[in-house]
Amino acid sequence: MRILSILRKDLLILLRDRGEMASLFLMPLAFIVPIALVFPPDGYNLNADRKPALPVAMYDIVDGAVGAQAQELLDLLVQSYALEQNTPAEEAAQLGPAVQAACAKPGPACDEAAGREKVLRNWRTVALIVPEGFSAAIAASERISVTLLYNPARNPVERQLAEGVLTGATMRLSIEHQLINGLRQFGDLIALAPEEVRRNIDRSAEFEATPVDWSPALSVVSVQPTAALISVTPNTLQQTVPGYTVMFVYFMIGAVAASLKLERNTRALRRLMTTPVGRGELLAGKVLSALLVSVLQIGVLFAIGALFFGMTLGNAPGALALLTVTVALSAVCLGLAAAAYNFERGLTLVLIVAALLAGCMFPADWLPPVLRVVNVFLPQTWAMQGFQDLITRGMGLPEVLPEIAALLGFAILAFAAAVRKFNDEEWRR
Amino acid sequence: MPASILEAHNLVKKYGDLVAVNDVSFAIEEGEIFGLLGPNGAGKSTTISMLSGLLPPTAGKAIIAGLDVVRETAKVKQIIGVAPQELALYPTLTGRENVRFFGELYGLRGKALIERVDEVLGYVGMLERANDRVQTYSGGMKRRINLAAALVNHPRLLFLDEPTVGVDPQSRNHIFESVERLNREQGVSILYTTHYMEEAERLCHRVGIIDRGRLIALNTPRRLIESLGGGVIQLGLPGADESVRSAVAALPAVRAASFLAPEGAGLPEADQTSATGGQGKAILKIEALHSNEALLQVLHYCNEAQLQILSLDLLEPNLETVFLNLTGKSLRD
Numbered sequence: 001m002r003i004l005s006i007l008r009k010d011l012l013i014l015l016r017d018r019g020e021m022a023s024l025f026l027m028p029l030a031f032i033v034p035i036a037l038v039f040p041p042d043g044y045n046l047n048a049d050r051k052p053a054l055p056v057a058m059y060d061i062v063d064g065a066v067g068a069q070a071q072e073l074l075d076l077l078v079q080s081y082a083l084e085q086n087t088p089a090e091e092a093a094q095l096g097p098a099v100q101a102a103c104a105k106p107g108p109a110c111d112e113a114a115g116r117e118k119v120l121r122n123w124r125t126v127a128l129i130v131p132e133g134f135s136a137a138i139a140a141s142e143r144i145s146v147t148l149l150y151n152p153a154r155n156p157v158e159r160q161l162a163e164g165v166l167t168g169a170t171m172r173l174s175i176e177h178q179l180i181n182g183l184r185q186f187g188d189l190i191a192l193a194p195e196e197v198r199r200n201i202d203r204s205a206e207f208e209a210t211p212v213d214w215s216p217a218l219s220v221v222s223v224q225p226t227a228a229l230i231s232v233t234p235n236t237l238q239q240t241v242p243g244y245t246v247m248f249v250y251f252m253i254g255a256v257a258a259s260l261k262l263e264r265n266t267r268a269l270r271r272l273m274t275t276p277v278g279r280g281e282l283l284a285g286k287v288l289s290a291l292l293v294s295v296l297q298i299g300v301l302f303a304i305g306a307l308f309f310g311m312t313l314g315n316a317p318g319a320l321a322l323l324t325v326t327v328a329l330s331a332v333c334l335g336l337a338a339a340a341y342n343f344e345r346g347l348t349l350v351l352i353v354a355a356l357l358a359g360c361m362f363p364a365d366w367l368p369p370v371l372r373v374v375n376v377f378l379p380q381t382w383a384m385q386g387f388q389d390l391i392t393r394g395m396g397l398p399e400v401l402p403e404i405a406a407l408l409g410f411a412i413l414a415f416a417a418a419v420r421k422f423n424d425e426e427w428r429r
Numbered sequence: 430m431p432a433s434i435l436e437a438h439n440l441v442k443k444y445g446d447l448v449a450v451n452d453v454s455f456a457i458e459e460g461e462i463f464g465l466l467g468p469n470g471a472g473k474s475t476t477i478s479m480l481s482g483l484l485p486p487t488a489g490k491a492i493i494a495g496l497d498v499v500r501e502t503a504k505v506k507q508i509i510g511v512a513p514q515e516l517a518l519y520p521t522l523t524g525r526e527n528v529r530f531f532g533e534l535y536g537l538r539g540k541a542l543i544e545r546v547d548e549v550l551g552y553v554g555m556l557e558r559a560n561d562r563v564q565t566y567s568g569g570m571k572r573r574i575n576l577a578a579a580l581v582n583h584p585r586l587l588f589l590d591e592p593t594v595g596v597d598p599q600s601r602n603h604i605f606e607s608v609e610r611l612n613r614e615q616g617v618s619i620l621y622t623t624h625y626m627e628e629a630e631r632l633c634h635r636v637g638i639i640d641r642g643r644l645i646a647l648n649t650p651r652r653l654i655e656s657l658g659g660g661v662i663q664l665g666l667p668g669a670d671e672s673v674r675s676a677v678a679a680l681p682a683v684r685a686a687s688f689l690a691p692e693g694a695g696l697p698e699a700d701q702t703s704a705t706g707g708q709g710k711a712i713l714k715i716e717a718l719h720s721n722e723a724l725l726q727v728l729h730y731c732n733e734a735q736l737q738i739l740s741l742d743l744l745e746p747n748l749e750t751v752f753l754n755l756t757g758k759s760l761r762d
């Protein structure tokens with residue numbers, strides 16, 4: 001019962017500390033909300049079919065329709081990309097006056113401005129412009145270029161991929177038409193050939209009548225390395241919300257340290273020691289109250305991500321809850337250790353750098369190998385990996401058990417170090 | 430003979446080479462207000478820390494209500510209340526929430542807790558402001574809540590460590606009255622530490638004087654003051670030497686005479702040479718049998734001996750003077 005009294009007291013104190021509450025709840029939102037608003041939900045350029053989006057500005061219009069060869073190019077590209085030939089009215093409304101003006105006359109050829117704007121605004125890596133006369137040039141086996149707009153600030157791999165796909169498609173289209181033109185020239189020649197030769201050629205034309213399969217002999221199929229499936233495509237928020245949540249949940253270290261420092265400085269801790277309450281009860285009450293607030297913090301941030309920004313929470317709610325509690329527990333126990341060893345100066349900087357190394361702000365695998373070795377020793381790394389396993393990669397409890405074990409390890413080590421110091425008479429003076 | 434609620438036997442507390450409390454022994458009788466009087470840093474708070482189970486003594490032992498403080502700490506903590514020198518309260522909680530929290534730690538629950546919290550808040554005169562946050566209180570009001578929190582568990586023995594430091598006169602009087610009523614009406618035994626001699630004289634049945642960790646006197650305030658005889662005269666005599674001191678000590682109305690340590694010497698009594706320090710600034714402390722007669726005789730002697738008097742203080746017989754007489758320095762040094 002004394003634990004509950006301490007828990008209630010600490011909760012009241014923490015909840016009345018506006019500065020601390022702001023840093024725990026409002027600061028992560030200050031990062032999450034702008035990112036959610038700046039980047040569209042398909043921030044990875046992925047649509048519902050898990051294909052990257054490719055804006056296309058089509059100028060090759062013949063008799064009010066896309067030219068035959070241009071359409072063939074689009075048919076090839078659609079296998080790899082979700083083409084954005086038209087800007088839907090609701091999307092155009094969000095894109096600003098330039099795009100709205102460009103799309104004032106809806107039609108297949110209105111999207112260059114939209115494509116440019118999307119690339120310039122960092123929403124798309126590439127956009128394609130198919131010029132006027134494209135079909136006619138291909139049909140005549142003449143040289144013509146398509147334009148690929150790219151954003152140098154985006155991931156270069158995405159750009160290289162787009163260039164590869166486009167080069168492959170245009171090459172195939174070009175070869176196909178050169179072949180057809182060659183056959184036509186060959187037809188003109190065979191009119192001059194002897195009767196027996198022409199008969200043999202007619203017989204081979206029966207084979208020509210069967211549909212041509214242009215698909216490559218070798219195909220590549222991408223699959224996830226897990227049995228679990230993502231029901232909804234992951235988006236930017238799947239990285240942002242857990243990232244900043246993990247970053248700021250470890251700010252609880254500072255809150256716990258400050259709370260114990262206050263009790264020590266006001267000598268309330270000494271007074272508590274003159275009451276029948278035991279040291280174990282004191283620590284348990286303190287851990288529980290901070291744990292509750294931390295779990296609440298993660299819950300609120302995830303709920304905001306899910307309710308307002310369409311973030312998914314994976315397929316294993318039980319594992320997510322368990323991981324959440326473990327993450328919070330490791331943060332609270334580290335807070336106790338920070339208080340015990342008077343580690344307060346520079347703590348915020350350390351937490352920010354740790355979040356950076358742990359992949360809270362960008363994927364940790366972008367880090368150089370040396371830093372990826374270092375970040376194994378950060379609880380934030382395991383927390384981030386665990387949340388991404390569950391939320392982004394759709395895994396379940398068995399897959400996140402290593403992360404949970406690692407976080408429990410951090411919690412136990414920190415708690416033991418703190419208790420050792422608290423037992424020191426000098427600390428309690 | 431009344432039973433002792435507390436017995437301290439040869440308590441010692443050392444921090445490395447520093448001896449904070451040195452062989453302190455005393456007993457507090459049931460229903461007694463016992464004062465520990467001494468300057469800051471004398472060892473009063475460390476003594477309370479050992480007696481309340483907060484710090485283990487380096488040597489010696491303490492018994493409270495028949496319980497060994499070290500071996501039966503949990504039981505001892507149930508029957509004592511501690512109002513520490515520092516305002517050990519939570520500033521963002523209200524006065525009521527603070528008192529209630531400490532009540533819960535002693536196992537009080539439900540209606541009994543609510544009633545007891547109201548009772549002690551009323552006792553210290555803080556019911557009206559009980560629902561305001563402690564951070565909005567004056568220093569005196571915080572002290573009163575500090576006292577209320579120490580009373581919430583119906584303690585048999587109450588430790589009040591410098592309870593009036595930084596307190597306005599109104600709150601100080603309130604605390605005095607609360608302490609007197611607690612002792613008179615509820616029979617609570619109290620260990621009261623202070624460096625204000627007026628408080629010890631007013632409240633305490635007996636006073637122990639502590640300096641540099643040692644208990645150097647213990648008696649009722651009246652007996653301690655009576656030990657001064659007819660008062661103390663301090664005389665600034667440049668160039669006075671041992672012959673002057675012995676001549677003054679031999680005067681009929683004088684009980685004893687000695688040189689005070691020069692300022693900063695850090696000695697309770699100084700010998701003649703160190704007192705003068707070769708600078709001719711000796712202060713002769715004269716314990717009188719009868720102050721008026723002693724004063725006249727001393728002035729007559731100085732006149733006869735053609736000694737120049739630089740200063741003259743006739744000290745009122747009180748605990749401050751007792752402390753000065755015992756240690757050669759003021760309580761507020």
